Amino acid sequence: MSISAPDRAVGADPTATHRQPKAVWAVAFASVIAFMGIGLVDPILKPIGEQLHASPSQVSLLFTSYMLVTGVAMLITGVVSSRFGxxxxxxxxxxxxxxFAALAGLSDTVTQIVGFRAGWGLGNALFIATALATIVGAASGGVARAIILYEAALGIGIATGPLLGGVLGGISWRGPFFGVSVLMAVALISIVVLLPDGPKPTHHTSIAAPFLALRHRGLLTVSLTALLYNFGFFTLLAYTPFPLDMGTYAIGFIFCGWGVLLALASVFLAPRLQRRFGSLPMMGLSLALFAADLAVMAAFAEHKPVLIVGTVLAGLFLGVNNTLITEAVMISAPVERSTASAAYSFVRFAGGAAAPYLAGKLGEHSIALPFWVGAACTAGAVVVLLAGRAALAHIDEHDPAPHSVAEAEAITVGD
Structure with missing residues (x-):
């Protein structure tokens, strides 16, 4: 298969997304399953609290432990993949x-689930950073098309996860955890069968590489921006099911709607807006609209229809931002893509790990306060992005270098 000639990131061949090596589709499919694991748990947050006698802040630690370990473990993903492929x-x-998903399903206390979610976070870190770098490196059609493929996998996974979580959670709160374990086994088989083996990597990444990468102001800017809007994102994801106070099926459908809009915005809306208005203006606008959305949810926190519409609508703003900011990460600093991904994910996950617990704790005192804090932090993300815009002025002028078949295969196996 030939790799397409270099295109501007915003002007790649629209059909290129569909012409990909089998290895890329295998990793994309596994990414769909992996991201299903995020939304799969959402409909059962309230049932877990009720049946295991835990407060919202205690239940939210399922997200905190997961994110904290994921973020810290991002620092070793490059070290591992550069040595083992x-x-x-x-x-x-x-x-x-x-x-660890299966162990979480076998747990009898929230503390046990929180601990096993931490182990889950380690596996998630190894998968996410490597999957993104693999897809970007091996996909045809340029960086933008690869990012769109990855974000589409994210959107599809997040959209379908809550539905399956609602169905399995209607049987038992343990069901979604076992569901994740089974789905990951399917993803594992697809990787083993479809992703080719390769020679042992000869270039080893240093554990200090992500820290050194953050010296580049562009990468640091997008990382801090993501850290701040993650407070809004995880307030939406980890806290909203509690004030909604609805059944597992209803929560599943609501977050399915959110995920559908996120996927559509990532794949179809973001590239068009990027071509017309540029990456930085659209990132700033989408984050500002998300902050306003959270503020409206805060002002009408006791009105479930407002919370439902606000949750679903947030997918539109987050979908646009996620695609553009992920692409910006890959071209914001002159470092390896896997290193940039690890550095970015470390800051946004480890730094944002406090958000779910903070939202749950604040929600125990005021139903609206978590949404106000999320809105304020997301607005802060806009300020950081604007303050660092000079270091990111080049991202819409970047022409991705073409990849040969040999280079694409080398990147695919982690060389």
Missing amino acids: AKKTLVAGLSIIIV
């Missing part, structure tokens, strides 16, 4: 998730 790293990550 992408395939072994992806397989290891999926295997860890399979084990």
Whole structure:
């Protein structure tokens, strides 16, 4: 298969997304399953609290422990993948998730689930950073098309996860955890069968590489921007089911709607807006609209229809921003893509780990306060982005270098 000639990131061949190596589709499919694991748990947050006698802040620790370990573990993803290759790293990550998701389903206390979610976070880190770098490196059609493919996988996974979580959660709160374990086993098989083995990598990444990468102001800017809007994102994800106070099926459908809009905005809306208005203006606008959305949810926190519409509508703003900011990460600093991904994810996950617990704790005193804090932090993200815009002025002028077949295969196996 030939790799397309270099295109501007915003002007790649629109059909290129569909002409991908089998290895890219295997990783994309595994990414769909991995991201299903995020939304799969959402409909059962309230049932877990009720049946295990835990407060909202205690239940929210399921997200905090997961994010904290994911963020810290991002620092070693490059070290692992550069020594063992992408395939072994992806397989290891999926295997860890399979084990700890099943253990979470067998738990009898919230503390146990929180601990096993931490182990889950380790596997998630190994998978996510490696999957993104693999897809970006090996996909045809340029960086933008690869990012769209990855964000589409994210959107599809997040959209379908709550539905399956609602169905399984209607049987038992343990069902979604076992569901994740089974789905990850399917993803593991697809990686083993479809992703080719390759030679052992010869270039080893240093554990200090992500920290050194953050010296580049552009990468630091987008990382801090993501950290701040993650407070709004995880307030929406981890706290909203509590004031909604609805059944697992209803929560599943609501977050399915959110995920559908996120996927559509990522794949179809973001590239068009980027071409017409530029990356930075659209990132700033989408974050500002998300902050306003959270503020409206805060002002009408006791009105469930407003919370439902606000939750679903947030997918539109987050979909546009996620695609543009992920692409910006890949071209914001002159470092390896896997290193940039690890540095970015470390800051946004480890730094934002406090958000779910903070939202749950604040929600125990005021139903609206978590949404106000999320809105304020997201507005802060806009300020950070604007303050660092000079370091990101080049992102819409970047012409991705073409990849040969040999180079694409080398990147695919983590070389």
